Amino acid sequence: MNDMADHSAELKRRFPGRSDQIDTLLSLMGRPADPTVPSILIYGHSSSGKTSLVRDLLSTTIARKQWAYINCIERHTPRMMFEHAVNEWCSWSPSWDNQFTSIARIDNLNDFLCVLKEGVPLNQHSTEMIGDKETRYLVLDRAERLRDMGATILPALLRLSEISQRNICVILLSTIVYEKFRTKSGSYEPLVIRFPEYSKEDTLQILRRDFSEDGMDIEVEDKGTVHLNDDFFRSFSEVIYSIFFQNCKDLNELRHLVALLFPLFINPIRDGRAKTHETAKLFKLAQPYFAEATDKLYLREISSSEWAKRTSEMADAKTTTSHTVDASVIAAIRTNAKGDFDLPYYTKFLLIASYLASYNPPRFDVRYFAKVADEKKKKKRGIHKSASDKSGGKMRQQLLGPKAFPVERMLAIFYSIIDDKLDDAIDIPVQITSLTTLRLLLRTTNMDKLDGAKYKCNVSFDFIRGVARSVRFEIDKYLFDFI
Amino acid sequence: MEEFDSISEGCFLVMPKSARGRPSLKKRKRSYKAINATNSRSSKMKLGDAGFQRLFDGDEPEASMQLRSDSYDNSWRQMKKVLDDVLIETNQSTFDQIEEFVTNAHIPTYASTGTMSLPFHEIPTALVFAGINTPDHDNLFTQIASRLIGSSAQSDMSTPNYVALLQSRDCSNLRITMRNMIEQFLAADVDYDHSDEDVEEEENEDAMELGEDADGSKKPANDQFNLSTMRGRKSRLPNYDMQILDGWYRHVVEKQSNSFSLPNLVVMIQDFESFDPTILEDLFEICSEYRSRLPIVLLIGIATSSNALHQSLSKSALSLLRTEKFWLQQSDVWFNKVIDELFIKPTQSIKLGPRPYKFLLDHFYLFDFSIGSVMASLQFTLMHHYYANPLSILSPMNDTPVSKEMLVKMQEDGLLTADHATHIRMLRSFRTHIDDICEKDPNEALRLLDDDNYLMTEAVPRFLEDLNRHHMLSYAVFEIMTTIQACFPTFAGLRRSKRMLYLELLENEDGLANSEIVRWLVSLVRKMDLEALTGLLKSLSELLLDDNESDSSLWSEGVSDELDYKKKVVGWMERLGMEEVDDDQEEESLGDEVKKTKEEKLPDLDLGRQTKTAKRVKMYIIKKKGGEPVKVSNEIADWIQLIFSRYLGSFVAWPLHELVYYSNIKLHEKSFTPQPRASIQTALGQAQHYINCSCCSSKDVGSIQPTEQDTSILYKLYLECGRMINLYDWFVAFGCVIEREKGNKKVDENEVQARFIRSVAELQFLGFIKATQRKTDHVVRLTWSHT
Ligand SMILES: Nc1ncnc2c1ncn2[C@@H]1O[C@H](COP(=O)(O)OP(=O)(O)OP(=O)(O)O)[C@@H](O)[C@H]1O
């Protein structure tokens, strides 16, 4: 029992803010041979520590072969799942030497139950019995995927110990609540443990674990080294927390940001622009990066390596005036926008035509696209009308997103907006297909329906405006009710 | 309606395609290949020589035909090499960068510069932006793949890589994707083999799992049976299990324990946009699960922009990746270089005439940006030229124009016949040439027309040589022109790209000689001030140096004084008191020159003696006076006016240009922009064009002959109908026409009906009509034409 207390204390130290959950789990497990609840569902936000805590907890408290860990995304078929579980329970790992064989062949739930009942023969003399004395654990991570494996698997797993008459505890880990698991036929309900969000204090504690315990030394230009201690880091992470916690509850993301911003934060200390204790000054210097990080880094518009590369490049090219450095770093970060792609001339018009077809109501096609003599009059009416509509009903297509259109309509628009006369070339349908593979158009009808295919245009207004500008087409004139 | 609904129902035959498909398909595939082989053998026998036939109604000597066929092979090989080389060259640096990225992907470098480690190790991912023409990517990605694999072979120091190339078409679900990936990695090592037993096993296991997947329940009756057979038996992992890859990798690493860098596993995802994003998310998740055990590097090919990535992947999947971006050259860079290499430069290959050239340009820029279709188009050009033109044996070969000796030899070998001479005389360019000279030199004209021998061995080589020299000179002048144009960057509106200038050169009757751009350039040069003039002269002399390196004979052989370009440029520079661009080099190349042309000797020596101070003094004087630059600029302007109008003439003026320029646009258009609808309409409406029978050909297009094809008759009746076609009326009308054929005797009702139904089905299949529910016994008419 003393042993148990040690474990629990150690775990609580490693996982700040999770002591209640650790206690609950440990008490549910009891001693190795105690019967347990048939199933437990642990749910909580992404990176709330489900996977790492459960794995740590099991590996510190019980022998390795007593528990099996399965990621349901990777083991996406029942066979992979069961075979892997049994392999782990028998300390067997398929490898080159054993020709990648599993210890037993288990094709479905039924085989699995048989194996549980009769044990796994390891060799002529010994058979591994599963769950006859000590409890075996089956951890299923990403358990929401179990729902896709067939209707019977999940209910059976939830009461596995009852069906198999063995001492087995199934632990499901998921980011979604149990209500979403329920099947129509009803099933045994697992015991639910929630991993709540961390408080500010917990978060800071966890963040601090990334920072080495006895601080760190950094080299400072011409003045040897300077020691950064825990408090320094704490004040840094507090600010990060206060900036980002509004829109980022994800612990991993926070750690990501901390790791990437910290080097920038201490840069001024390195080149002697600020002292360690001048936190306010440091923050002022780092402020522009933080602002940039909120959208670019967090949305991964810039990846960690690009960020690291650019910022370190900047740090290398040391400039004397602090202001220019920062400005140029920001500029460098922003130049990410490069790399828009070009389309062939007529393909651009096809895309424009699709956009028009997606966002204009068909009844106005004649008004916009008919090449008749009294074009002038019609245009006028169009402008007048759209001006009065500008106030905008709620049902504006612009707000509703693209509508599906038949190809014929789009082609009619296409032929009316291009200036030159085109022979009906074979390339047009080819280009439609290629726009579809590029996902600039989306086909809304099934592929097996060859007749009357419908498409949607999948590009933003800014994008299409760019395209239109490049071919000198005034798209604004042709859009109905756009702001 | 039901009767014909079923008739046109199609069925699709899907052949196994992937060479590394499932093992169970192997046997079938082998026989399939055998079939292919036999197929090609028999067709080869029939066609012989890749389908080349003897022309002149079969009178062409066998050897000539052979020569054409060989020349085609040769020239296509050469051209293909240029095309491929340019492609590799343009992307070389990006390839290098990617390779470097992969090599360093798992070497922790920046991790140490940052003071803290990231919360988890992201998968290093290269985003490769490859341009929008996805079919072209096959080639590029195989090249990247083979480079990544190849780098291991070159040196022991760099990290060897294993590569799996995934394409969306063989990754329709996660399981297949995984299997595909794992098999490709394992295939790199030969000693992993499937035994036959396994194959069977896998097959029935797959079947079982599919069943399981579908309903998830199993029949209890089976279980007892399974129990006795299956339990206790060890079984191999399914071939899409990541553990196999893991175990294999351990094995590989153990084997090569001597080298200290570990091989990377590169997973290439060629066409990101076409993948199902959920599959990719799962794949990334799995890879990330193994991040500590397997050094996986992802390489994602993106056709559009990184937006695509952000749109289709979830935030959590994105955060698994550590992306870096690489841009391959857009295909138009390649295209421009190719045009430069193949057409603008005076290479000894077939060139495109104005219309095929324009076709190529238009097609590329207006429609598809496709490298593949440019290649196809060029190959087709060559093929057609050598296939159908008996005179193609006189086209330039092996980098030289056909010389006199070669022609004499050909004649001795009996490759040239009277037919060839006749053919030459029928060429339009030849006839104009005769017209031109018959006044001035009637004897020569007569001789050309009468004396086969003279024509073939004397005149033809001379013509070809002239044409060749025209190419050289006009290329040189063309370069001067583009250089001069580049000196006026501010006049962007008037500037023309090289390819458009070349198009103009081809298209205009007298080339660029009197074109607007020439007038524009000349007038601009006239107005240049001293500073601009120096710049211009500098770039001109640089051009000169380039020329000297590559082809020194070009200018020194320059027949005429006007083109004694070097001397002039040097003279002008001197008068403006400019320092030489690069004294040594210039001197050196001048030295070369001295040996060749004697006239140049004197001014060169003068130049050598001139001291720098003298120059400076002169410069000063010039600045003071200000008169000299005006004079020089006028001279330059006159000079370029002269050379432009003399050497930028159209190729059409040269006799026998047909041997080098391919101008047959009709066939090209028909082959590359077919108009299926139009041909179907003609086939039905004027069937006589297609079936060559005399009875149906009537002058009156609209009339219906009873002798015609049933479907044609029905089609013509169809043309008279409105939007809705009453089937019964149509049938009756059809019956009347058929009756006329039988001499107005009653035809068996059943026969009429059968023929009617068959034709209706055909029209439906061709897309002329469609069934409708709106009106009973009616079909909808789908096409409208103005004929
Ligand atoms: N309370 C904690 N103390 C220390 N570290 C923690 C704590 N909670 C989470 N972490 C760390 O956060 C990271 C993410 O945790 P983990 O992968 O276990 O989350 P998860 O809940 O499984 O997320 P997901 O639902 O995305 O799988 C791990 O590196 C873990 O060590």
Ligand SMILES: [Mg+2]
């Ligand atoms: Mg997890």
